[in-house]
Amino acid sequence: MSNETRTTKQRAESARLFILLAVLLFIVARIAVRLDYLETSYSFYGWLLARATETDVIKPVLLTPGEQEATEENVFFEKVRTSLSERTGGQLVSEVEETHLWSLVLAEMKQPTRLEFERLASDGKLNLPYGAIDWSEESVGAHLGSLILGFRSAVADLLWLKVDEYWHQGRMEMMLPMMQTVVTLDPHFIEAWKIGAWHLAYNAAVTVDTLEEKQAFVEKGILFLQDGIKRNPRNHELYFDLGFSMYFLKLEDYENAAHYIRQADRYRPPDEKWIPRMMLLAYERGGHYEDALEGWRRYLTEIDPESNPGKRALYRLRALIAVRDERYDEALPILQEMFDTFPGANAFADIGITKINAMKAEAAGDLEGAKRLWQSLIDKAHLTVWDEAEANIARLNALIAVGGAATSES
């Protein structure tokens, strides 16, 4: 074969290879476009679910209707929600099952919604769950490597160890901003959301002096957990912590506690029994005795038929309903039956029966008798009802004084 023929053949082969390369690059670009579409849809899905959770679950607690600001994000969300509501049959977006929502998102992510979503995201006008890093932040250098090389979760873990170190050193001012960085890097770091909120509401709150400052920290803790919920809308642990640690224990706000623990109950694992029990306790403390009673009956039928706290709660709630309706004579035997069935609860028998007798005496107009009964609880050093007894004695004293004045006037 002559050199010329060989060169011509080589050139032809090179040309074929270049054509093959061009074709391959074209297909790579096509797949990249498809992947881009799927990734944008994934991001849109996260944003939509977070916004829907905020509107359907969190905002009703915080705001009354009409208080929502008309930001570009809100306007866009309302548009998408209206468009989706036709296909969800009126079901709330936050309640649509994952697979169905994903298929709805894929259909919705066609033009022009996709273009608008990309524009708003690129302008930083959307609060995306898998958050972008704020480049003006001081600690940005710490996670630069993670952004370039893609080790977000691992860097978040290392920073979390640093948070723990600062906590043990008592350097709260260093710890709090770093906690925010950790959850920005890894929004699925559930423990960071939970412990972060606890630090804010419980530990940071005791480092300040005034009540306003303490309340501000508790509020920050609540907002931190709500932010975590928006990024993990179906994680039962975050709902439970918000409901129980914040509203139930810290603020004694049983309405909000029941609202969030109810969400936790919805997404809890089937073998988790503590959450429904605390939900029913929140109902009870909030004065929703009938709901609590019904809930305990369901709990005993469907979740734990052998539950002693559940069986005791049935007696207790029936007694509470009778007391609320001023049917004291019905309440006393119910309570007595409970103490007979569960001798372990006898420590509380005296308190319960004395309280009902005091209320009964007051209803019958024997204010002095009622006062004596409340006083007997204080004398017996029943610490759990001390405040309640003192408040009732003060109230009864006021009533007696008003009654005495009325008698002397007449």
Added chain:
Amino acid sequence: MNFFWIAANTYREGIRKKTLIGFLIVALLVIGGSTFLTVLSPGEEVKMVKDVCLAALSMFGMLIAVFTAGSMVPTELENKTIYTVLSKPLRRFEYVIGKFVGIQFILILNLGLMGLLSLVILFTREHIISTILIKSVLLTYLELMVLSALTFAVSMVSSSAVLPIISGAFIYIIGHLVEYLKGLSNHAMQAGQALIASVIKLLYWVLPDLNKYNIRDQLIHLQPNDPRIGIIMWQLVLYTILCVAVGICIAHLLFRRKEV
């Protein structure tokens, strides 16, 4: 079947390299050490183990991929063993394919060992075989496959291993920065620079975007609200195959013109 013998020989040669053995030992130590990190963060042991294992797999996998893919052909050129091989009745394409397949055997062995240790550590914590971890390791391998293909292509123009290894590290970094081109293109479009925006967008689509494989982070910490990402995984497999094909095509184009 000539390429198979080349691949087998490349594998044998690769597993004897002290640098690679060193990387593997350090990687195994880091993965094994992840279990001690959990002492510092009670309550999040499994998450910490998963994150450290995945990061170690990715980081050391990258080093192994870059060193293996970048040094195989230049070392043969330096040792002049390539002349003996190419003097045999063997097409250059078969040599290229054989070398690449051999590199993949080495990568699979190393990643397999690291993945197995991670799996064992997770098993001791969770008492289940984590299929999610297996999928995440697979995604890491796909990423390293693309990286090794491109580094391998660069190694075809070099007679020393230094240039391809440095290039490989840069390909890894740039591959993770490609997604910023999308934002850049949007900004150029908003600024009225349509032509520049189109060129940047084209680069964004054509350049291998290694950040796409970061979906393993979401996969390993899958939340109840997350949609199933199987569809993205299959697209990623296809994307990897095509990127690797591009890498091999470039490697062949460069190697067939090389005067050896």
